Amino acid sequence: MVNxxxxxxxxxxxxxxxxxxxxxxxxxxxPLLMAGILAQLISSSxxxxxxxxxxxxxxxxxxxVTEVFGALSSTFGTIxxxxxxxxxAVPLGLVIAVFxxxxxxxxxxxxxxxxxxxxxxxxxxxxxxWGLFIFAPIMADHVQxxxxxxxxxxxxxxxxxxxxxxxxxxxxxxxxxxxxxxxVSRDVFxxxxxxxxxxxxxxxxxTWEVTRAVVLRYSLRGIVGAAFLGLGRALGxxxxxxxxxxNSHRISASLFASSNSIASTLANEFTEAVEPLYLSSLVELGxxxxxxxxxxxxxxxxxxWSIRKKLAD
Amino acid sequence: xxxxxxxxxxxxxxxxxxxxxxxxAGPVHAQTINGAGASFPYPVYSQWAYxxxxxxxxxxxxxxxxxxxxxxxxKAKTVDFGASDAPLKKADLDEFGMIQFPMIMGxxxxxxxxxxxxxxxxxxxxxxxxxxxxxxxxKWNDPAIQALNPGLSxxxxxxxxxxxxxxxxxxxxxxxxxxxxxxxxxxxxxxSKAVSWPAGxxxxxNEGVASYVQRIDxxxxxVEFAYALQNNLTYIQLQNRAGKYVSPTKESFMAAAAxxxxxxxxxxxxxxxxxxxxxxxxxxGASFIILYxxxxxxxxxxxxxxxxxxxxxxGKEIALNLDYVPMPDNVIEIVQNVWAxxxxxxxxxxxx
Numbered sequence: 001m002v003n004x005x006x007x008x009x010x011x012x013x014x015x016x017x018x019x020x021x022x023x024x025x026x027x028x029x030x031p032l033l034m035a036g037i038l039a040q041l042i043s044s045s046x047x048x049x050x051x052x053x054x055x056x057x058x059x060x061x062x063x064x065v066t067e068v069f070g071a072l073s074s075t076f077g078t079i080x081x082x083x084x085x086x087x088x089a090v091p092l093g094l095v096i097a098v099f100x101x102x103x104x105x106x107x108x109x110x111x112x113x114x115x116x117x118x119x120x121x122x123x124x125x126x127x128x129x130w131g132l133f134i135f136a137p138i139m140a141d142h143v144q145x146x147x148x149x150x151x152x153x154x155x156x157x158x159x160x161x162x163x164x165x166x167x168x169x170x171x172x173x174x175x176x177x178x179x180x181x182x183x184v185s186r187d188v189f190x191x192x193x194x195x196x197x198x199x200x201x202x203x204x205x206x207t208w209e210v211t212r213a214v215v216l217r218y219s220l221r222g223i224v225g226a227a228f229l230g231l232g233r234a235l236g237x238x239x240x241x242x243x244x245x246x247n248s249h250r251i252s253a254s255l256f257a258s259s260n261s262i263a264s265t266l267a268n269e270f271t272e273a274v275e276p277l278y279l280s281s282l283v284e285l286g287x288x289x290x291x292x293x294x295x296x297x298x299x300x301x302x303x304x305w306s307i308r309k310k311l312a313d
Numbered sequence: 314x315x316x317x318x319x320x321x322x323x324x325x326x327x328x329x330x331x332x333x334x335x336x337x338a339g340p341v342h343a344q345t346i347n348g349a350g351a352s353f354p355y356p357v358y359s360q361w362a363y364x365x366x367x368x369x370x371x372x373x374x375x376x377x378x379x380x381x382x383x384x385x386x387x388k389a390k391t392v393d394f395g396a397s398d399a400p401l402k403k404a405d406l407d408e409f410g411m412i413q414f415p416m417i418m419g420x421x422x423x424x425x426x427x428x429x430x431x432x433x434x435x436x437x438x439x440x441x442x443x444x445x446x447x448x449x450x451x452k453w454n455d456p457a458i459q460a461l462n463p464g465l466s467x468x469x470x471x472x473x474x475x476x477x478x479x480x481x482x483x484x485x486x487x488x489x490x491x492x493x494x495x496x497x498x499x500x501x502x503x504x505s506k507a508v509s510w511p512a513g514x515x516x517x518x519n520e521g522v523a524s525y526v527q528r529i530d531x532x533x534x535x536v537e538f539a540y541a542l543q544n545n546l547t548y549i550q551l552q553n554r555a556g557k558y559v560s561p562t563k564e565s566f567m568a569a570a571a572x573x574x575x576x577x578x579x580x581x582x583x584x585x586x587x588x589x590x591x592x593x594x595x596x597x598g599a600s601f602i603i604l605y606x607x608x609x610x611x612x613x614x615x616x617x618x619x620x621x622x623x624x625x626x627x628g629k630e631i632a633l634n635l636d637y638v639p640m641p642d643n644v645i646e647i648v649q650n651v652w653a654x655x656x657x658x659x660x661x662x663x664x665x
Contacts, residue, residue, distance in 0.1 A: 063508070063509035064506070065502065065504065065505045065509065132521075160473065162525075164514065164528075165514075242478070247514070248478075248515055258514040258515070267479075268479040269507055270381075272379050272380055273507075274381045
């Protein structure tokens, strides 16, 4: 006879092992998937990698007729539209979070907090259509003439006021990433220990001083995390941008001008691309986006790590 | 009302496809044909499929994924037929042992938005149209345009070009037209489903172009014939090859179709632009079906040919209601001769 207790323990161990293996498998699937995507992108774009080499990244040309392709205008559009979105959404998101956590009464805070999170639930196609039919006319009739009147001496705000283009795309993106930044920041602010804040208030600090010196400093890591969450979404956003950016393969100093992004170029041209080199160049564009995203995320990790180290010192 | 019809058609088509994907909804002995490709003929294909299914029980599953996708899928043999808005070259077809034939025709209409100009008022010649799209004419009151329209007062307004941002058969047709009428366009830009436009902004889909044109004062764009008609866009009169000014109407499209010489087009590779005839609208094109010559499944192949035959013979009214132009009878005859000669199963013809 086998000892029943021993037997049970044996089974218990087997279950543990099984669970451990399963968990490992699940965890390993993420890097495996990433590596698989990267390998697939590289192999599918081999034709254009061979044809254009490094010049692909620096060429502005995008001509499906002569089959000469370069990623510069799309890359430029992706980065600039994301930059506009970040410049607007990060400060705004932080201010909203501060209001929700530090200033608003609990009921109002819950209401506004819910409203902001609702923004995140709107599908991007809705942002795109709203952007094209409602927001673009407002831009053309009010915002762009205003900018032209007061800041028209800058090359940034010159040219035809069509309501679509880089600036509109950046603003729509800002709106789309705002809920991510503000709701993550709000959660981070909520984690600041009340004792620390009360100690500061006890020393006679104003709300602004407490926010700046205690809350923001304490939550710096979380804020950076929130910002990069938004950044990741802005870089890859496709539908909304395609609707309002104007989709032309040109680099222009003016934010009023139509432009394009990597994601919008893919959305526009992938379905009808038949020629192998054309298709391969589109895949390589995807590879560039992949590398940009991974690059930014790694930068964020390194930065977080250095902040953590500084705080520990 | 027309638009409503088209929407209903698409909905019916969708419901049909959904019903198909659950399998059990159709008749018991249902034969299924799978196709994929061009989005331009999707409304008429789905309407045809719906009617044909009611009559015969044969089900057509058509995925409107774009011509490029359709060609890729037929090459990978995941579908029974592919559909493309641009014809493949004879050499490409031969390489894969495929044939193509025109199924339905449509066309492209330049549309403008200039304050005070009504639909059909503005007259343009091919040269002026090319110069506009090349970005050489930058003001609407340019002498070249005023000379063509002595009775019209045209405002001094900047010209904004609106083109398609996505690769499309519509762009394929209009760039082939511009190439046909101008050697300068041919050198500088060329013709394809997507080109490097010298100027302007890009809208996604016909609706994208239409909304940009309606939005931007002083703009000129191009949309499918049916789309311009159903949305009352400000179309222009264009001078055709015979030197006559024509408006985009069903009649002028049929005139262009009737004058096309399909008999002498190898592999049905035909660019339908700039056709002769006094009544012909110059910017027209056909949408094509692509099949393998050597069919592995006899029943499916026979069903495909029977379906397309039904569309040719009995689908004309449906097509006209949706503002497409059906193929003329003489062209149908040429196509069916090719079926009889080329489409085979084990060396035996599948069409008599």
